[in-house]
Each structure stands twice: as C-alpha cells, then as structure tokens.
Amino acid sequence: MTKVTFVDADGNKTTLDARDGDNLMQAAIADGIDGIVGECCGAMMCATCHVYVEEPHLTTLPQRSEGEEEMLECTASERRKNSRLSCQIKIGPDIDGIVVHLPEEQ
Amino acid sequence: MIKQTVVIVGSGQAGFQTAASLRLEGFEGEIILFGDEPGLPYQRPPLSKTYFADADAQRLLFRNADFFQRNRIKLWDNARAARIHRDRKEVELEDGRTIAYDKLVLALGTKNRELPIPGTRLANVLQLRTLKDADLLRHAAKNASRAVMIGGGFIGLEVASVLRGEGLEVSIIELEPRVMARAVSKPISAHYEQLHAASGVEFHLEESVTSLTGNKKGEVEALTLSDGTRLNADLVVVCAGVVPDIAIAQEAGLAVENGIRVDAHLRTDDPDIFAIGDCASFVHAASNRLVRIESVQNALDQAKCVAKNIAGQKGAQPQAYDRVAWFWSDQAGTKLQIAGLTGPADQWHVCQSDSPEKLTVLAFKDSQFIGAETVNNASDHMTARKILSGRDKVSFKDFESSGFDLRRLAREKTRTG
Numbered sequence: 001m002t003k004v005t006f007v008d009a010d011g012n013k014t015t016l017d018a019r020d021g022d023n024l025m026q027a028a029i030a031d032g033i034d035g036i037v038g039e040c041c042g043a044m045m046c047a048t049c050h051v052y053v054e055e056p057h058l059t060t061l062p063q064r065s066e067g068e069e070e071m072l073e074c075t076a077s078e079r080r081k082n083s084r085l086s087c088q089i090k091i092g093p094d095i096d097g098i099v100v101h102l103p104e105e106q
Numbered sequence: 107m108i109k110q111t112v113v114i115v116g117s118g119q120a121g122f123q124t125a126a127s128l129r130l131e132g133f134e135g136e137i138i139l140f141g142d143e144p145g146l147p148y149q150r151p152p153l154s155k156t157y158f159a160d161a162d163a164q165r166l167l168f169r170n171a172d173f174f175q176r177n178r179i180k181l182w183d184n185a186r187a188a189r190i191h192r193d194r195k196e197v198e199l200e201d202g203r204t205i206a207y208d209k210l211v212l213a214l215g216t217k218n219r220e221l222p223i224p225g226t227r228l229a230n231v232l233q234l235r236t237l238k239d240a241d242l243l244r245h246a247a248k249n250a251s252r253a254v255m256i257g258g259g260f261i262g263l264e265v266a267s268v269l270r271g272e273g274l275e276v277s278i279i280e281l282e283p284r285v286m287a288r289a290v291s292k293p294i295s296a297h298y299e300q301l302h303a304a305s306g307v308e309f310h311l312e313e314s315v316t317s318l319t320g321n322k323k324g325e326v327e328a329l330t331l332s333d334g335t336r337l338n339a340d341l342v343v344v345c346a347g348v349v350p351d352i353a354i355a356q357e358a359g360l361a362v363e364n365g366i367r368v369d370a371h372l373r374t375d376d377p378d379i380f381a382i383g384d385c386a387s388f389v390h391a392a393s394n395r396l397v398r399i400e401s402v403q404n405a406l407d408q409a410k411c412v413a414k415n416i417a418g419q420k421g422a423q424p425q426a427y428d429r430v431a432w433f434w435s436d437q438a439g440t441k442l443q444i445a446g447l448t449g450p451a452d453q454w455h456v457c458q459s460d461s462p463e464k465l466t467v468l469a470f471k472d473s474q475f476i477g478a479e480t481v482n483n484a485s486d487h488m489t490a491r492k493i494l495s496g497r498d499k500v501s502f503k504d505f506e507s508s509g510f511d512l513r514r515l516a517r518e519k520t521r522t523g
C-alpha cells in the first residue's frame with residue numbers, strides 16, 4: 001500500500017492507501033475521487049484523468065511518453081509544467097506520499 | 107419537500123454513472139440501483155483488452171463497496187426486473203419483490219445477437235459481454251489452439267488480437283466485404299485488415315457460418331461456411347452484434363424503435379421514466395437521425411444529463427442531450443478513435459500522414475464535416491472533437507483552405523467564433 005493525496009480544485013484533501021501495481025487514476029476512481037473521470041479506462045485516449053503533480057515527486061516520476069505528451073495537449077483545463085495523466089502513474093513505493101492537484105474540469 | 111425515490115434498472119456503465127451523478131448534483135432522495143449481474147458494477151471495455159492479460163477483476167470496478175455506502179446508494183446485485191407497473195409506479199423483480207419509484211431510469215444495455223444456426227450450444231462456443239463471459243473465455247483460451255471469431259466488428263477484432271497474443275491460431279468470419287464495415291470507412295477497414303493479417307489472423311470475408319459441429323464430448327470441433335469451407339476450431343467466439351435488451355419496456359407499453367425511444371431530455375413517452383445508454387434510441391440533433399449508440403462516452407454523458415434533469419429544481423429548464431459522440435478501440439497494438447457519428451458520410455478524405463502507423467480519415471456529409479477516424483493520432487482526434495463541438499459548421503472547403511490541418515482549422519474557428 002502506498003499513500004497518495006488528492007487535492008481538489010477547492011483545496012479539499014483526500015489521502016488514500018492505494019494498491020501497488022494499480023495506476024493513480026484507478027486508485028482515485030475506486031475511491032470515488034470526483035475530479036477524475038478516466039473515461040477510456042487508462043488507454044491514454046481521453047485526457048479525463050489529468051492531474052497536477054507536486055514536487056518532489058514531479059521530478060522523480062518516469063518521463064512522459066510521446067502518447068502522454070500528445071494527450072496533455074488536449075486537456076479540458078490548462079496544461080501546466082506539472083501536468084500528468086494519472087492513468088500513466090504507477091503506484092508503488094517510489095511515489096509514496098505523492099500529492100496531486102485536480103483541475104477545475106476534465 | 108418530500109424526498110423522491112429514483113430507481114435505476116441495470117447497473118452497467120450508464121446505470122452506475124446515473125447514481126453517482128445524482129449525488130454529485132445534490133439529489134438527496136433515495137437511490138436504488140440494481141442489476142442482474144453478480145457483484146459490484148464494473149467496466150466492460152477492458153474485458154476484450156487488458157483484462158485478458160491481468161485478470162484483475164478489482165481493477166474493473168467503477169467504485170469500491172464503500173463508495174455506495176458513503177453516497178447512500180442502495181445497490182442490489184443478482185436482481186432482474188421482470189415487469190414495470192406504470193399505473194402503480196412500481197418495478198417488479200423476477201424474485202417477486204416490488205419497488206416503488208418516483209422516477210425510473212432504464213439502463214438495460216444490450217444482449218448478444220443469437221445466431222439462428224445449429225451448434226451454438228456446444229461447449230467452447232462463447233460470447234463476450236460480461237465479466238463472467240470473460241472468465242470463461244480466458245479459461246477456454248488456455249486449453250485451445252484454434253479460435254474462430256464469428257463477426258469482424260470491434261469486439262471480434264479486439265478478441266482476435268488478444269487471442270493471437272496468447273499464441274492461438276485465429277480466423278475471423280465476416281458477412282460484409284470488410285471488417286468493421288458498419289462503423290468505419292474503407293481506408294480504416296483496409297488498414298486493420300492489413301495489421302491483423304500481418305499478425306497472423308486469417309480472414310473469411312463475405313462469408314457466413316451455416317453450422318457448428320461438435321465432437322463426442324459435445325465440444326465444438328468445426329464450422330461450415332456458406333461456400334462449403336470447413337474450418338476446424340476448438341474455440342468459437344460469437345461477436346455478431348448486439349440487440350437492445352428492452353423487452354420489459356416494450357411490455358410496459360413504452361415506445362420502442364431500435365431501442366427505447368427517448369426525447370431530447372432522455373425521457374420516454376412516460377414522463378417519469380427515462381432510458382439511457384446502449385438501450386436508448388434518440389434523435390441525434392446534429393444529423394436529425396434516430397440513433398442508438400453503444401459506447402462508454404454515450405452511456406456516461408447521457409447518465410450525467412439524466413441526473414441533472416432529475417435532480418434539477420422544479421420548473422427549471424431540462425437539459426437536452428447534445429454531446430459529441432466518441433469511441434475508441436484497442437487492436438493489434440494500435441489505438442483507433444472515432445469522433446462524431448460518421449454513419450451518413452458521403453465523402454471521405456484521407457489526410458497525409460507523417461508516419462505509416464498514423465492515419466486520419468475525415469468524414470463529410472453534403473460537404474459538411476461530421477466526424478473523424480484516427481489511428482494512433484489522439485491529438486487529431488481531440489481536435490476533431492473540439493471542432494465538432496463548436497457552434498459553427500465546418501465545410502470541406504474550410505478544410506481545403508487550411509491544408510487539412512485540423513489544429514490550424516480549430517484555431518481559426520475559435521478565433522472567429
């Protein structure tokens with residue numbers, strides 16, 4: 001289990017114990033984090049799982065793939081330097097304590 | 107105010123989302139969500155894709171059990187509706203229970219079309235709609251070596267891909283002269299026929315199956331095609347399309363027309379009954395055609411719309427359903443996406459591509475842009491959706507003058523619009 005924290009657009013924080021091996025979108029969805037949709041079930045085809053990742057994890061996460069880069073161009077809320085698709089973030093010890101912010105809109 | 111009870115029949119994609127969205131919209135009454143499958147509501151798309159490899163059913167769930175409790179959603183599984191008593195505003199279950207509703211949402215989905223040929227009850231003749239089907243199929247695939255898909259639509263092709271990946275020999279039998287014929291343009295069909303053939307899938311196009319025959323143990327052994335060809339197989343997957351599962355609506359006297367007929371607000375001809383998702387037919391505003399759409403997007407967006415209309419204040423304007431349709435499929439290691447409803451297209455344009463793995467095909471009707479099909483080109487797909495959701499119609503000429511560059515066109519349109 002890995003601790004992950006979601007902060008919604010109004011600043012409300014929810015911390016979950018997420019299952020290792022899942023991705024961050026799946027963890028959020030299962031627990032009913034409202035700001036994440038995950039319409040394409042993680043196939044990198046919908047960009048409705050957009051999050052803003054806080055440091056220090058932003059730097060230590062594996063780089064975005066070309067596909068993720070492309071989808072991030074199409075997010076409903078503005079793309080920022082720390083934009084990621086949560087379906088592409090694997091849960092495991094290396095992201096323990098990660099904090100991500102949810103956009104206004106997916 | 108007296109609290110209302112919303113009853114949702116069918117706990118698939120659309121039914122589940124209705125319950126969740128009702129709470130998001132601030133609905134405070136009772137929500138009863140029930141369906142005939144066992145367990146918590148889950149997503150179907152991975153069943154023909156990633157579930158084959160990981161078999162992790164927990165990953166398919168929309169939400170944990172906890173979520174339903176927290177949101178006061180009464181969830182009943184293994185519960186099938188047998189009848190709707192509109193006069194008493196009650197739903198009767200097959201086990202005899204009755205539930206009273208103020209508003210009823212029908213999210214019944216589809217069932218697989220049955221083939222009118224001998225042999226479909228043999229062992230190892232399977233279909234794929236539910237999690238249970240997927241488990242049976244995974245299990246059967248472990249002991250099989252030659253699989254035949256009856257039907258070359260999205261699910262047939264996705265399953266073919268997955269089974270090839272497991273090392274089975276795979277053939278596809280398709281009635282039409284090309285795969286996915288009812289859903290995509292010729293260039294996309296051709297692209298996928300080539301990809302699947304390159305991975306070793308064998309095609310029998312413009313053929314149908316006339317019978318299935320079994321061995322002494324009652325397991326399928328071979329198929330006979332309309333031209334007399336005999337194909338050996340120890341696994342057959344019937345993916346010959348689906349039909350809406352709407353007998354209870356029909357018996358209750360609701361209007362049906364290739365699905366439960368609903369108006370722009372997703373209401374049936376009974377003002378207290380709504381129908382959404384795969385089981386509902388409605389007039390698509392942009393093309394003025396009666397359509398029934400089988401996709402996650404349609405199920406999700408209709409559920410959100412219905413939740414708004416039910417939770418909305420009395421006297422408030424109901425919301426019309428007008429979202430741009432989109433769909434995806436994972437096959438042969440590629441990502442196929444469709445934006446818009448391209449069915450009525452009378453003109454197609456294949457865009458120049460900077461890579462053989464990418465393909466974008468634009469669809470026009472009466473010289474107007476109605477949709478785009480893309481392979482491995484999510485950004486063209488998203489841009490097409492943006493253009494389609496804009497208020498202005500976009501013509502073939504507009505595309506010509508922007509050199510068929512979707513992003514440039516989208517920028518121009520948003521600047522002037």
Ligand SMILES: Cc1cc2nc3c(=O)[nH]c(=O)nc-3n(C[C@H](O)[C@H](O)[C@H](O)COP(=O)(O)OP(=O)(O)OC[C@H]3O[C@@H](n4cnc5c(N)ncnc54)[C@H](O)[C@@H]3O)c2cc1C
Binds near residue numbers: 141149152215401405
């Ligand atoms: C294998 C597979 C792969 C797919 N892949 C994709 C994809 O990649 N992209 C995409 O966009 N779409 C895909 N789809 C389609 C998508 O899953 C459906 O469009 C979506 O699930 C529709 O939601 P729904 O709620 O209308 O119907 P469903 O999700 O089918 O839910 C309907 C539920 O109602 C139940 N039910 C029916 N009658 C009764 C009754 N009388 N009483 C109680 N319960 C009842 C059914 O058993 C079912 O559980 C796929 C579907 C399948 C089967």
Ligand code: FES
Binds near residue numbers: 038040046048088
């Ligand atoms: S869930 Fe669709 S892109 Fe992440």
